[in-house]
Amino acid sequence: MKILVTVKQVAALDEDFEFRSDEKDVDEDFLIYDLNEWDDYSVEEAMKIKEASDGAVEVVVVSVGPDRVDESLRKCLAKGADRAIRVWDDAMDGSDSVAIGRILAAVIKKEAPDMVFAGVQSSDHSHGSTGISTAAYLDWPHAAVVSDLKYSPGSATAIIRRELEGGLSHEVEIACPAVLTIQLGINKPRYASLRGIKQAAAKPIEEVSLADIGLSAEEVGADSALSRVRRMYVPEKGRAAMIEGTPAEQATRLIEIMREFKGE
């Protein structure tokens, strides 16, 4: 039995930063990379199923990206994932979330897992579409924003709870294999043990090329993307204003503003 978890190394920003000269992204020197928070929950959910199972369950993590992504994959290995796969080819540069979905679907077809987890979204680009586009390429059932999961390895179905607007929940029975996008709070992700980190450092990360998954350069990258970034910029500031004066003066003005908003 196999669970495949798709993960992404995301970029976090400091408060001051510079754009690249093409103005399509932030200068890489200002980015701090880490495992996407949603994916941390996906890996934990897979680990919980593995640890609760009587039979053998293999957890495989997959990511699309250059060498630096290995660091995030090792984090997953340190938490107990059995294998890590990194897919990369320079031709993949500029892929949008739909093209990434195509790449991940190709890996999944090859790996043939019983269940696929992805994060609801990534904290940097927030498209919320990679997991769903992966399911579309696979033509598998899918469910988004999963906040609870009841699934026994080998079962033909899983019972899931989805978060809806207005505090509502949606309980759904889904046929397996399926792609589920996992929501924050579904579990409490563990910290990797020191032993786990040391063992992960020695584990190999499988590097997969385009040819290995049967895709061509034309099927990935900026040219195959359905959307492309035109420019990235800081929008003009809104109506924020500094309230000047002594603390009492500031408090008085703040109360006035609140009363104005309340129409008093």
Place this chain on the structure above:
Amino acid sequence: MAVPVQAGDLVRIVLQHRDPFAAAAVYNVATAGQRQALEEVIVGERRNALMFARWEHTPGGVLQAMAGSGDQAVKMRLDKNPGTPGQALSHLYSSEKQATLIGLIAQHAHTPANVLEAIAAFESDLKILKAVSSNPAASVRAIRLLVTRMPGQFDSAVATNPATPADVLEQIYARGNAFIRAAIVAHASCPLSVLDRACGEHEINVLRQVARDQRVDAEVLATLAGHADVAIRRGVAANPAAPDALIGMLAKDDAVSVRRTVAARNFLTPATVMCLSQDADHWVRQWLGRYPLLPKIMLRQLAQDSEMIVRRAVARNPASSAQLLKKLAADSEAWVRSAVAYQVNATPSLLRWLAEDTEVDVLCGVASHPRTPQHILQRLTQSPDADVRRGVILNRSAKRRVLWPLLQDPYYLHRMLLIGNPALSEKDRWGLRDDPDKAVRFAVFKWFSDRFAQGEKIH
């Protein structure tokens, strides 16, 4: 690898492994020649330079070395970093042309007085000058310069700046609005002459500050205690100089916030205590429950209060007896039992009993209590809850054999906290030198570096 016994060994190890975080940690104990090599490791790559310029733990010496950078982004981060030393800021100001960056230097707490004086004397940008007027590091000279150069322009900031001298406060009191006058009365250097004038004011904001001033005489306080404004009466209730009779009267005030303030005072007469113990507001009774001079009979009464926060207050009170604590340790609310677990008077037997609790808040208290037996602490190091394990780490009585397994704790912050624990040996700390977490490695090398800087010998 053996524990280094002198600074030179430590720096050589760092240069061999070329870890930027370890390099930053040992920079202060390196020789001039070694520093150059360390700088290559620390800021050789721009992304590292940007990171260290912003990092709150970057040692002052490293930030000082970075002040010579020509990279505007690095300079901006240095200007913003609260740890940047005065010498570095002085150097940055000497070559700075951008108003935004000068503004950051003008508001930095470490900017030397002479730099702030130069800014106050020669800059013309109002935002920059306002930053100086708000900076507690500004000298009296800098503040006088600003008040003289642009009278009235920065009165709000000057009135609240702790560095402002009494004569300047007096000067701006005469022209300030009610808010500025109130801020001046609240100022630690407010002269008596200004306070006397303020006592005769009718402005509520000013009187609120007058009511809190210990120098105000009893007659004025008595008048203010009858004022219609609740915040003024609350100010009197908080004033340590208010006579007991006045406090007794305020203990019956209509406003709960006034009675709560009375209940939070350091000293209460028996009559006031009695009055407050019957108060309908449970926050009043909660404050009373924490009063360290509360009679035992009153503690027992409040220990049976229907409100959990009142019972918790009694459980926190250092005057509570062992017998009372034993009763509260069996309370149905975990938050009350937790207060007992943190109580300084909790006995080892009571802590042993509380160690069987299942609530994490209670176990955290037991884990951090210096009277908890070592074998219980040892058991709590195995807790799946990180907060409980952290309690053991922070327990100043925990012995080395208890702490030792926690050096392998999965949570990096725990390993980092252990580095400074005096119960551990140098060898234990040195064992974390190749920790996977950069902050832990930094803390290890910084600990050894600080010891060498102080001339201590490592055994």
